[in-house]
Amino acid sequence: MAILNLSTDVQKFLSEPKKLFIGGEWVEPSSKSYFPVENPADLSHFAQVSTAVEQDVDAAVGAAKAAFEGEWSHVQPQERSKLMLKLADLIEADRENLAQIISLENGKPYTNAFHGEVTITANIIRYFAGWPSKIEGSTIPVSPRGGQKMLNYTTKEPVGVCALIVPWNFPLSMCAWKLGPALATGCTSVLKPAEQTPLSAIRLAELFAKAGFPKGVFNVLTGFGDRAGAPLAAHKDVDKIAFTGSTQVGRLIAQAAVGNMKKVSLELGGKSPNIIMPDADIIKAAKGSADGIFYNQGQVCTAASRLYVHESVLDQTLEELAKHAASHIVGPGLDPETTMGPLVSQAQHKIVTGYVDKALNEGAELICGGKVPSGLGDGYFMEPTVFLDKQEQACISKEEIFGPVLTVMSWHDVEELVFRANDSPFGLAAGVWTQNLQQAHTVAARLKAGSVWINCWNVVDPASPFGGYKQSGWGREMGKNVIDAYTETKSVFIDLSE
Ligand code: ADP
Numbered sequence: 001m002a003i004l005n006l007s008t009d010v011q012k013f014l015s016e017p018k019k020l021f022i023g024g025e026w027v028e029p030s031s032k033s034y035f036p037v038e039n040p041a042d043l044s045h046f047a048q049v050s051t052a053v054e055q056d057v058d059a060a061v062g063a064a065k066a067a068f069e070g071e072w073s074h075v076q077p078q079e080r081s082k083l084m085l086k087l088a089d090l091i092e093a094d095r096e097n098l099a100q101i102i103s104l105e106n107g108k109p110y111t112n113a114f115h116g117e118v119t120i121t122a123n124i125i126r127y128f129a130g131w132p133s134k135i136e137g138s139t140i141p142v143s144p145r146g147g148q149k150m151l152n153y154t155t156k157e158p159v160g161v162c163a164l165i166v167p168w169n170f171p172l173s174m175c176a177w178k179l180g181p182a183l184a185t186g187c188t189s190v191l192k193p194a195e196q197t198p199l200s201a202i203r204l205a206e207l208f209a210k211a212g213f214p215k216g217v218f219n220v221l222t223g224f225g226d227r228a229g230a231p232l233a234a235h236k237d238v239d240k241i242a243f244t245g246s247t248q249v250g251r252l253i254a255q256a257a258v259g260n261m262k263k264v265s266l267e268l269g270g271k272s273p274n275i276i277m278p279d280a281d282i283i284k285a286a287k288g289s290a291d292g293i294f295y296n297q298g299q300v301c302t303a304a305s306r307l308y309v310h311e312s313v314l315d316q317t318l319e320e321l322a323k324h325a326a327s328h329i330v331g332p333g334l335d336p337e338t339t340m341g342p343l344v345s346q347a348q349h350k351i352v353t354g355y356v357d358k359a360l361n362e363g364a365e366l367i368c369g370g371k372v373p374s375g376l377g378d379g380y381f382m383e384p385t386v387f388l389d390k391q392e393q394a395c396i397s398k399e400e401i402f403g404p405v406l407t408v409m410s411w412h413d414v415e416e417l418v419f420r421a422n423d424s425p426f427g428l429a430a431g432v433w434t435q436n437l438q439q440a441h442t443v444a445a446r447l448k449a450g451s452v453w454i455n456c457w458n459v460v461d462p463a464s465p466f467g468g469y470k471q472s473g474w475g476r477e478m479g480k481n482v483i484d485a486y487t488e489t490k491s492v493f494i495d496l497s498e
Helices: 008-015 054-069 077-093 095-106 110-129 173-185 199-211 225-234 247-257 282-298 311-327 346-361 414-422 437-446 481-485
Strands: 020-022 025-027 034-038 045-050 150-158 161-165 188-192 218-220 240-244 263-267 273-276 306-310 365-368 385-388 405-411 429-433 451-454 487-495
Touching: 008 095, 008 199, 020 054, 020 199, 045 199, 054 161, 054 188, 054 218, 054 225, 077 095, 077 110, 077 173, 077 199, 095 110, 095 199, 110 173, 110 282, 161 173, 161 225, 173 188, 173 199, 173 240, 173 481, 188 225, 199 218, 225 247, 240 247, 247 263, 263 481, 273 282, 273 414, 282 311, 282 405, 282 429, 306 311, 306 414, 311 365, 311 385, 311 405, 346 405, 405 414, 414 437, 429 437, 437 451, 481 487
Parallel strands: 161 188, 161 240, 188 218, 240 263, 273 306, 273 429, 306 405, 385 405, 429 451
Antiparallel strands: 020 025, 020 218, 034 045, 150 487, 365 385
């Protein structure tokens, strides 16, 4: 096992306790307390990070509010674009360091951190850098009851201070999904990264500070959900919350928002159905389906975790899936050979191994994997695992696992298939593998999911909306849709009658 050497920049970055980023300054947490960040590959504690509490939340929200009402409100759209492009360039220039930091704190393979997070993050910021000069209102032909000549137009105004609360599975790109539109629309933000992966957000703040934005436009509070996330979500001076995480915490966020009627967007869990039609290119479908569940150790809200395979191609598909699972090299993310890193934490590892035990007890048939690989020390590793649950009885076919565990089910009738695919409290993503165009469009139209992928999986683009039906969330991120989530629309009437 040859582990990549950390760059001198990363070594330096990790050598000092990390402070909070408030009002453009690095400040000590008011608690004076720091918590360790654990490397999930070897359980070592490799950095110390500030524990933010309510006073820090007040300070950060205060700084964001002052910036929103002050200097940031005078920055012209083109200048906002320029600053954002500068930030994207800085992210790109720091890509090796960022990817090392992400791989260390999250466990994912370095190359996936590099391409799947850092490059994507720079691209997201660049996409949104194009928006500031394009956020337009309209003039509307109204018909006043009194017959007056009336001019009516709308403007789009930034909603204000945004709380960005993000999870650990994509620690950097999840920040960009929210920071991008916040900056583009002229909002200011307070980011609360996940306690498991706070370092990439801190590194992002360092780059942000270099880009030249006014102080307070972006603030970062590291800490825990109860002591930092909850007071941020409830804060009276926060105007909007953008949250990605579990459905359970999403509910708490929605409740916390009620106090001052914050705008809320939620990107929550999933148990996404992936369908293989009898006419599909099975080699391609099995590869895509395996990648759809095993990417990022299965810790993806859109993981292709329910695979419905037509009975006529079930055996061949299972064989191919087992081959793909076996081809993974499980190991530390910083080993260049690794294609599947550890799970993020002991808690997550316990959940995933618990589901495997439960599936076996409930009679699901283990096709491959299912064990904690040996010889890798104490890290939170897990084999890529495939179960067959023909009767769709086991809870692994219903509940979100957030790990590299695929449940395969067979089907024979399209009507029944569509019912089963939609029979879930979630509705984030779905997929269809087929060579029949008519079938592809017809089934896609009937699937209740925010993203439908035909002959592909996990294709996400900053220009295209992303979000969930049902308990998978509220609203859409990215694309032009997200601009509405960060703006208020004002309708202005002017009586032009003589
Ligand atoms: P996961 O289950 O993927 O760990 P969570 O939904 O628990 O995701 O956490 C996502 C984010 O929400 C993290 O930044 C976490 O600290 C934060 N969080 C957890 N509980 C709360 C809460 N009660 N209020 C606000 N944020 C919270």
